[in-house]
Each structure stands twice: as structure tokens, then as C-alpha cells.
Amino acid sequence: MAMPDREILSLESFLPYRLNRLADAVSRSFSDIYRQRHGLTRPEWRTLATLGQYGTMTATEVGAHSSMHKTKVSRAVAALERRRWLKRRADGQDRRVEHLELTPAGQRVYEELVPLAKTFEADLLGKLDMRKREAVLKGLAALEEAVLTK
Amino acid sequence: MAMPDREILSLESFLPYRLNRLADAVSRSFSDIYRQRHGLTRPEWRTLATLGQYGTMTATEVGAHSSMHKTKVSRAVAALERRRWLKRRADGQDRRVEHLELTPAGQRVYEELVPLAKTFEADLLGKLDMRKREAVLKGLAALEEAVLTK
DNA sequence: TTTCAATGGTTACAGATGAAACCAGTTTGG
């Protein structure tokens, strides 16, 4: 059985490359929204979004939940705090822990961004017919299960 | 018609976030392979992979093809050149242009990595049943069409 | 208790990144 004398890889159809390129393009165009609007970075947006969704959380929880490295979270929290969009509350039991939550000003920013995010996503999925949309959601879920939970 | 008084966004089901997290995880685990094995960075791997696939190309073409910023390509090319895995040839007509190609040593590295890449992808897709795999491929293709070509 | 490992969070450092300025060299339009 002969080996092919020069195996090549088609980068355009290689899964890691495709995922990256897609994530990059989508992320970039969505980030224009919160960046231009409020000068938020991506880690800041994620932190804001996580706290907006869950209310109060510790930095560690925010990181776990939004898949961010703890130094990213730390810096994002500091930045949001400087703008007074977030405040920290000490924990009664454990003085290492800080409970984070959005201030009313932070809430307002969050509430302004949520509909924009939803519209962005709807526009994107709106370009696909029903079958394709289902494939996207099913495919993502399948990959998440295979890749992330283990 | 009443507005909901506080709209929230579920980050875990938000498309840009999901794509990013997935791309990040997949990319990170694949990059372990070429990083540990040959100390390549991601832009270097992509450049190598593009030249391995297409033979000779200019830096601009590599960038267009692998979706990389031109400064990334420039630096990756310089790094690969330092290791003598790539060489530049001047263009006869246009002295701004450089034609890039892998040296035999670069070819060898590429040929060692290709099967690893294929195995990596096969392992990943192998965790999915046929239906899911089809959904992944169809979903990716649909998103690519909606997002990238326009 | 005292000690030692673990945990929440920040910081220092070294690399990687993109925007914009840059330097050839090339084309276009007067």
C-alpha cells in the first residue's frame, strides 16, 4: 500500500481554522457596537454582560462563566469600577472574596446594549433559511459538548 | 403593549460568544501540537500551512488567504526565514514583491504537521455521530457564507 | 496553636497585537 508522496492540508476546510476565522469576523463586527458606543473592550463587555445577566458574582465566578482568564477579569473589573459601572462588596465570611455588581449606571449601559446584541444576532441568523439556522445551532451545540465539557 | 422591564441576554446562548469560546478552545488545544513540537506561533503555523498548500505566494496573498493582518504575516515570514524554513525570491517585474516558498527543511516540518492536523480534526469530529457532524459542516458553511463573503 | 497547602485576587514581566506611519517602488494623469 503506497503512501501519497506529499500530503497536503486544505486550510480552508480545516476545522480549527474555519472556527477561528468565523469567530474573529463575527466578534470583530459585534465589538464595533460596544466599542464605538461605550469604549468597552471585549473583556469589559463580557464582564458587564455576565453581571447584567446574573446580578452579583465574584471575579472567579465571572471568569468561569465567561471563559476568561483571571487576569483579564481582574483588569476588566478594575476598568469598569473606574468608570463607576460596577462596585465591589466585601464578603462577611471570607475577606478574600469580593462580590461584584453593576451600579445603576452600569445597568443602564447593559440595558442599552442588550437589544443591540439581540438585533445583531437576529440579523446574522436572519440571513440563513430555517434549515441552515437549525444546522448552525445543532452544530454549535454538538461541538460544545465534544470540546468544552470534558 | 408593555415592554419587559428588564431585558437580559443569555451570554451562553449568544452566537458571538459561543463561537469565540469554541474557537478559542479548539485553537488552543491544536496549537499545543505545533507549539510544543516546533515552537511555532499561530501566525507562523498558518503561514507555513498556506505555503505548504499553495507552493509559492507573496506575503499579501498569504495574508488574504489565511485571514491574517499584514503585520502578522510580515513577522511570521521573518521568523520562518530566520529558521531557514522559508525563503524569499525577488520578482522580475516588480521589485516590491517577494515570492515566498518553503525550503526543504520547511517542507519537512509541514509534512510532519499535516498528519497531526488531520488526526486532530478527525478525533474531534469522531466524537460526533454522523448527524451531528453533518450539522457542524453545514452550519459552518452557512455562517461562512453569511459572514465572510459580502 | 503553628504550619503548610490552597484559594481569591492583583501585579510584573515578556511577548503578541493592530493602527498608523513609513519606505521603497510602480502606476496614472496631466
Added chain:
DNA sequence: CCAAACTGGTTTCATCTGTAACCATTGAAA
């Protein structure tokens, strides 16, 4: 011809990133 606009590619600079070291606190073990 010559100037201006453009193009391929590199470099500078300011910012962002992850690793690892760090500080403070807590919990468990002895």
C-alpha cells in the same frame, strides 16, 4: 516627462495578553 496616488512590505508605538510570581486570607493537618 513629472507629480500624485497607490501598492507591497516593514517598523514604531501603545495596548493587550498570559505566565508566573506575588500578597492576603482561609482551611486542614499535626
